[in-house]
Amino acid sequence: MDIRQQRKLDHIRQALSLEEGPLPNGFKDVRLIHEALPSLDSRDIDISIPFLGKTLTMPLLINAITGGTPQVTDINRRLARIAAKAGIGIAVGSQAAALRDPAMRESYQVVREENPNGIVIANVNPNTPVDQAIKAIEMIQADALQVHLNVAQEMAMTEGDRDFRHWPENLAELVRHCPVPVIAKEVGNGVSFETAQRLMELGVRCIDVGGAGGTNFIAIEMRRRGLASQEFEAWGISSAATLAEVVWSGCRTLPSDERLTIIASGGIRNGWEAAKALSLGANATAVAGSVLKHLLSSSDGEQSVEKYIEEYRQALIVSLTLTNSSNLDTFAQRPCLILGELKEWLEQRCIPLAFWTQRNKENPVY
Template sequence: MIAERKDDHVRFAAEQQRHLGGYNQFDEVSFVHHALAGIDRSDASLVTRFGGMEWKVPLYINAMTGGSTRTGAINRDLAIAARETGVPIATGSMSAYFADEAVADTFSVLRSENPDGFVMANINANASVEKARRAVDLLRADALQIHLNVIQETVMPEGDRSFSSWGPQIEKIADGVGPDVPVIVKEVGFGLSRETISALSDMGVRVADVAGRGGTDFARIENDRRKHADYAYLNGWGQSAPACLLDSQHAAIPVLASGGVRNPLDVVRGLALGAAAVGVSGGFLRTVLDGGPSALITQITTWLDQVEALMTALGARTPADLSRCDVLVHGDLRAFCADRGIDTRRLATRSHSRSHSRSRSHDTAHETVGEIR
C-alpha cells in the first residue's frame, strides 16, 4: 500500500507541475534597480553558511520520494544530478523503509550515487529516536529533515489523526540524534509561521524550511486519491514561501525557502527575503521525468550560473548579501504583511540605511529584512 501511495504521489505531483499557473507570490517581490550597484563576477561566491553548515551553493534538491521501484529509479537520477552539480539533496519520507526494509535501496541510492555529497534523510514527526538514527545511518546523512504535514495527513484517507505528540517528539529527536546531525524541520507545501519557527527553535531544531504554498499541493494530491474528492476546498491552503520569509525575519534560527520556486530569479528573491538557501522539488521532478539526469544537470548548472549573474548585477558578493538589497513588496503579499504587522517600507531602502549605518559604526553585526512592529 505504501509503495502504491508513493507512486500515486509522483504521478499526481507531475500532473500538477504540468498544469501550474505561471503566477505566484514570488512575482509580488521585485528589486529596486540601482544601475551602479554591480560588482565583478569574480568577486561573487555562491557559498552559503548557516546553522553550523557550509554548502557550496544556495540551492538544493528538496524532499521528493522513495519507497517503490519506480521512485527508487527517480531517486537515482536525482542523486546523479546532485553529484554532478554539487547541490545538496534530501530524500522523501522514509516511512516506507521503516515499514519494509526491502525498499532500503530506493533511499540509500542517494548516497551510493552521490558518495561525497550533502545528503539529508527525511522522517515524519511521529518517528521514534531509534527510527531517526536508522534513517541517518542508512544514508550516512549529513542532516535530518523532519516534515510537518498536518493538512496532508488530514486529507489522506489513511493519514494520521493525532497531532499533539509532534512537538514533544521533535524535541526528543533533536536531542537524540546528537549534535553532529543538524535537524531541519520543514513543511510540505503549506508554510511555517513565525510562531511555529519560534517553537521549533525552543525544541532544539537547528534550521527551519518554510516550504510554502505555490508548488506541489499535497492537499490536492491526497484529495485526488479520495473516492469522493470531498476536500477540494482545501486546495491552496497555507502561506507562500515569500510570506513565510517575511513573517520569520527575526527568527532565532536560520530559515530555508522552498515551495513554488520556478526559476533563478525566484531563488534570488528567496535569498533576498532572508533564506539561507532555496530548495526545489516539483520543478526538478518534472525535468528528471521528462529528460533524465542529464536534463536536470543542465537545468541546475544553468540556474546556478544565472543566480551568480544576478548576484553580480545586484552587488551581492555572497547569498547573504542579497538580504541587504532593496526590494518592493506588492499585491496580496503586501496585504499579508500589513495584517501580520510587518513594515515593508524599510525593505525598499535598506541598502541606503546600511550605508549610513556603516558610516556611524563599523561593527554592525547583522541586518534584518524588515521590521515586525
Template sequence: MQNIVGDLRQQRKAEHIAAVRELGDNIVATNWLEDVDLVPCCAPELAVAEVSMSTTLCGYRLTSPIIINAMTGGAEIAYDINRKLARIAKKHGLAMALGSGTAGVRTPEVAYTYAIVREENPDGLVIANVGMGTDAATAKAALDLVGAQLLQVHWNVAQEMFMREGDRDFRGALDRLREVVASMGVPVIAKEVGQGIAAEQARVFADCGVRAIDVGGRGGTNFIAVEAWRKGIQLAENWQSWGMSTAATLAEVVSEVGNRVDVIASGGIRTAEDIVKSMALGASAVGIAGPILRLLHEPNGEDAVSSYIEALHADMHMMLVLTGSKSWADLRKRPAVVTGRLRAWLEARGKQSFLDALANRSK
C-alpha cells in the first residue's frame, strides 16, 4: 500500500510540474501591483556604487531579495529541476525553497530529489516546506532532509478543495502549527499558494509564533487551475478570480503584522518593477517560481534563468537609484501612491491610514 501511495504522490507532483509549465499565470486576474506608483526622485544625490540590494529575512542576511520559491521534490523529474535550481541559487546568492518535503520523508526512495539541493549548494539559505496540519516530527524530518535553515508551512485549502484526492477536514491545523513553531528550533514561515492571506489570518499566524508570512497572492500560478487541469477541465472564469491579489494581501499583512513578522511577497512577481513595488509596500523579500520553472524547461534553461535573474538585478538597481534609495530601508521612506482597484479594496478594509502614510512618507 505504501508503494502505491508513493507512486500516486510522485505522479501528482509530476503532473503539477507539467500543469504549471503549460498553463502559465492566471489568465483572468492580475496581481494589482499596476495600481502602485513609485514617486521618482530626479535629484538622488547618491552614487550608483552606494546602492545595495541586500535584505534580511528571519535574521539571515541576503544579497538579493529574490527567493526561488517552493516548486517541487518527490518525483524523479524533480531531481534535475532541483539540481539546476540549486546551482542557480548558489551562483546568484539567492535563497531557495523546496516543494513539500513530506514525500521525501514518507517515501525514502525519493529523498534524493530534495537532498541534491544541499549537495549542490552546501552553504546557501535553504527553506524546507510542509503542508498545513503536518505534525512536528514529520516537519523536523523534512527540515533535516536538506539541512534547511527555515521552514515553510503552506496553507492551500482552495487547492485541496479542487484536488480530486485532496483533504476535506482542516480542523486542528493551527494547533499543529503552534507545535511545529515550538519544536523546530528554526524560524517558521506561514505561506499561501495563490489565494492570499487576509489581515485576520495574518494576526492568527503571528500569534502562533511564525517569524515570517509569505502572502502567496492571486496573479501568478493558480493552483486551483492546476487541479482543474489534472482533471482534464478548464477552470471556470469566476474561480480564476478567487482570492486576494498579491498587492492587496501584501498591504493587508504588512499593515496588520509587519511590525511583528517579516513579510514575503509572492504571486505573479515577474518583473523588477513588481519586486521594487513589493519592497516599497513593506516586503522583506519576494518569491518567484512559475517563470523560473518555465525558463528552465527551455533549451539552455540554466542560462536562460541566470539571464532573467541578472536582468532583474540590473533593473532593481536602477530603480533604487531612480527613487533616490541606497537600500530597501531607504525605499520604504520614499512615497508611493496607490490608486484604482487596490486603493478601493484597502479603503473598504479600513486601511486609509496605511495609504496616507505610504503616499506622504519622506526621507
C-alpha cells in the first residue's frame, strides 16, 4: 500500500476519533424568529430544491469523504445507496488516486452504480489538468466537479504541496472547459468575502464554503505526524461567518441577472443548524463527518444514517412551519437575528446586519 492509500485510511480513522472544532461552527449566534400564528399545513411544506438540473428531495448533500483504495469501496457503495434512497446528492473524495491508477476506479464508480439517476459530484485538486478533470467526470458520469481548496491541509502534511502559484489560472481553465458546473470547495477553513470575489472573477458560480467547526483536516494531518498545534488547528473562518461573507460577496459582485449557488458545510450537525444556514442564504447544505460516524460507529450503520437524514428532514420542516414558510423560497425571505461573536465578526468586516435582520421591510440593502 502506497502512502496515498494509507493516507486515505488514516483520514477515516482520525475523522472517527477526533472531536470537531476547536472553532465552533458559529450557528449558535443565528436566531430564527418564531411565528405564533402560521397560516399553513406543515404536511404541505415543500423542502425540495432544483440542483444541477435535477431535483433533491431536500437541500442536502453527502459531501466528499473518501475513495482511492479498495478498503473504502464499501463505504462509498453504502453512502451512495443511502443517497439514492433519500433523494439527496453525494460527492466522492479526491479522484487523484484513480487518475493515476485505473485499479482504483471502482472505489469511485460504485457511487454511480448504486445511484444511477441521482446527483453525483466528482472531485479533483486545483492543479488537475483539464483533460484529467474530464476523465474524473466521465469516470462517475458526474453532474458537477468539486475542486477542493485545501491549502491549510497541504501545509499540515509533510508530503503536501507547497507551490500554489497556478491554482487560480488552472481553476479558471477548469471552469472554462469542463462540461459540467465547477464547484469551488473549501475543506474546513472557510472562504472570505475577498476570496469569493476572486472565485467569481475566475468564472466560478458555485461555492461550497467549507467553514471551520466540523472535520478538521489540519488536526487530522497533525495527528498523522504525531503532533498537535492548538494555534494551527484553530485556523480558519467559522461556517456561519464564511457563509455570511460569501452570500454578501455574491450579492455585491454579480449583476442582478446572475446568481451564485452556495453550499453551506463545515460542522453542520442537524437540520436545525441547516435551517440557520439556509436562512443566512445558503442554497443547499452538505454533511460528511456526521454521516461517516453514523455509518461506521453503529452496528446498523445504514439504518443509523437513514434515521439521521430523516431527523434532518423533519427539523427543516418544523423550522419552516415555525416561521410560516411553505417552501424554501419563502423561508429565505424571513428575517433572522445575528448575535454574539458572529455579529462582532460581521461588524468588523463591514458587512451590514440589516441584510438579514430587516428582510420584508423597506431596506435598500436587501
